[in-house]
Amino acid sequence: MKILLLPGDGIGREVTSQAVKVLRAVSANGPQFEIAEAAIGDAGLAAAGDPLPAETLEAARKADGILFGAAGTYESDLLPPEKRGGHGLLRLRKALDLYANFRPVFAFPELLGASTLRREVVEGVDLVVLRELTGDIYFGTPRGIHRDEATGERVGINTMRYTESEIRRVAHAAFKAARLRRSKVCSVDKANVLETTALWREVVTEVGREYADVALTHLYVDAAAMHLIRSPRDFDVIVTGNIFGDILSDAAAMLTGSIGMLPSASIGPTGKGLYEPVHGSAPDIAGKDLANPLASILSFAMMLRLSLGQPEAAEAVERAVRTVLAEGYRTGDIMEPGARLVGTEAMGDAVTRAVHGQKV
Ligand SMILES: NC(=O)c1ccc[n+]([C@@H]2O[C@H](COP(=O)([O-])OP(=O)(O)OC[C@H]3O[C@@H](n4cnc5c(N)ncnc54)[C@H](O)[C@@H]3O)[C@@H](O)[C@H]2O)c1
Numbered sequence: 420m421k422i423l424l425l426p427g428d429g430i431g432r433e434v435t436s437q438a439v440k441v442l443r444a445v446s447a448n449g450p451q452f453e454i455a456e457a458a459i460g461d462a463g464l465a466a467a468g469d470p471l472p473a474e475t476l477e478a479a480r481k482a483d484g485i486l487f488g489a490a491g492t493y494e495s496d497l498l499p500p501e502k503r504g505g506h507g508l509l510r511l512r513k514a515l516d517l518y519a520n521f522r523p524v525f526a527f528p529e530l531l532g533a534s535t536l537r538r539e540v541v542e543g544v545d546l547v548v549l550r551e552l553t554g555d556i557y558f559g560t561p562r563g564i565h566r567d568e569a570t571g572e573r574v575g576i577n578t579m580r581y582t583e584s585e586i587r588r589v590a591h592a593a594f595k596a597a598r599l600r601r602s603k604v605c606s607v608d609k610a611n612v613l614e615t616t617a618l619w620r621e622v623v624t625e626v627g628r629e630y631a632d633v634a635l636t637h638l639y640v641d642a643a644a645m646h647l648i649r650s651p652r653d654f655d656v657i658v659t660g661n662i663f664g665d666i667l668s669d670a671a672a673m674l675t676g677s678i679g680m681l682p683s684a685s686i687g688p689t690g691k692g693l694y695e696p697v698h699g700s701a702p703d704i705a706g707k708d709l710a711n712p713l714a715s716i717l718s719f720a721m722m723l724r725l726s727l728g729q730p731e732a733a734e735a736v737e738r739a740v741r742t743v744l745a746e747g748y749r750t751g752d753i754m755e756p757g758a759r760l761v762g763t764e765a766m767g768d769a770v771t772r773a774v775h776g777q778k779v
């Protein structure tokens with residue numbers, strides 16, 4: 420099984436290195452992996468003058484699973500797209516047609532004290548934000564900053580755009596995912612204002628008729644944001660477009676205690692996928708051994724399950740994460756009184772030892 424490692428920028432390398440330790444522990448007990456590494460993001464720019472170098476894309480096409488860290492820095496974020504680290508990631512998602520981005524939000528019972536929200540709100544939270552990843556305002560044209568000829572003023576333009584087929588395929592993915600869970604889909608849009616999302620609602624409703632066993636509800640994105648914090652247990656699968664999914668998933672991360680706990684899988688038509696933590700390059704803590712590597716490790720577990728056909732190994736990794744949380748290991752972002760504060764490396768080592776089945 421070929422795995423491509425794309426550490427990227429900031430804490431990307433720190434957290435993916437911990438996932439690689441876990442990968443080695445998994446292969447000691449069974450499946451063998453061939454690992455290659457390539458540059459992306461600001462690192463791609465530095466290495467090859469492109470945030471998505473051609474060699475990286477070629478290697479990504481050949482890989483069975485891609486483990487990605489983070490891309491971009493505050494500095495490159497403000498440059499034109501071709502010089503923007505994060506743009507490398509967007510281009511990779513689009514090139515591989517990774518339209519279905521699953522962002523599971525699971526409140527680990529071992530970690531309930533780490534959330535800033537009340538225990539009775541977060542206890543039992545187990546939902547998935549399914550974010551459409553290859554369309555919407557991220558990719559619609561026209562876009563850019565232009566000079567308006569009549570007024571002489573500059574105008575910033577982006578276009579929110581979805582085709583019926585783009586909506587239909589992610590809707591099918593949502594209903595299928597719900598059937599494996601608690602059979603509920605909540606579709607999130609802004610159909611009261613935006614035509615793109617009025618079409619979204621219409622098509623999701625139409626697809627929903629093929630899944631009579633799945634309960635479909637709709638919420639406007641502003642109300643959904645509120646509901647997510649007020650009664651998160653009401654949700655099972657939330658399906659939404661690219662921009663709303665980006666925002667709602669960061670908010671939902673706080674139900675788990677930290678953005679450092681949220682893994683993700685981005686799947687395309689071939690079933691191959693890109694696996695990455697939901698968080699970014701975190702320049703404020705990069706290089707300080709402070710980052711929580713669990714989102715990256717849990718993303719590797721998703722890869723084992725969804726792209727590599729290794730559900731037992733995936734469960735072993737997830738069990739190992741729960742073991743170290745139960746033993747009280749905490750990085751700073753999920754620290755609780757009385758727990759054992761550790762850095763990125765030590766957390767990675769603890770999970771690795773737990774995978775080996777040794778006492779942590
Ligand atoms: N998928 C990606 O590659 C991705 C995602 C989001 C942002 N970005 C980029 O990353 C850069 C920083 O963006 P941002 O600050 O908005 O978001 P961020 O997710 O990098 O950081 C937000 C906050 O969360 C904290 N945080 C993030 N991950 C953490 C972890 N694993 N452990 C502990 N704390 C963690 C950070 O320290 C920061 O305070 C920007 O250049 C942005 O464009 C990339």
Ligand SMILES: CC(C)[C@H](C(=O)O)[C@@H](O)C(=O)O
Nearest residue numbers: 490491505506508509665697
């Ligand atoms: C880095 C950025 C382009 C990216 C996005 O907006 O999709 C990130 O925020 C994410 O959530 O993966």
Ligand SMILES: [Mg+2]
Nearest residue numbers: 665666669697
């Ligand atoms: Mg985001």
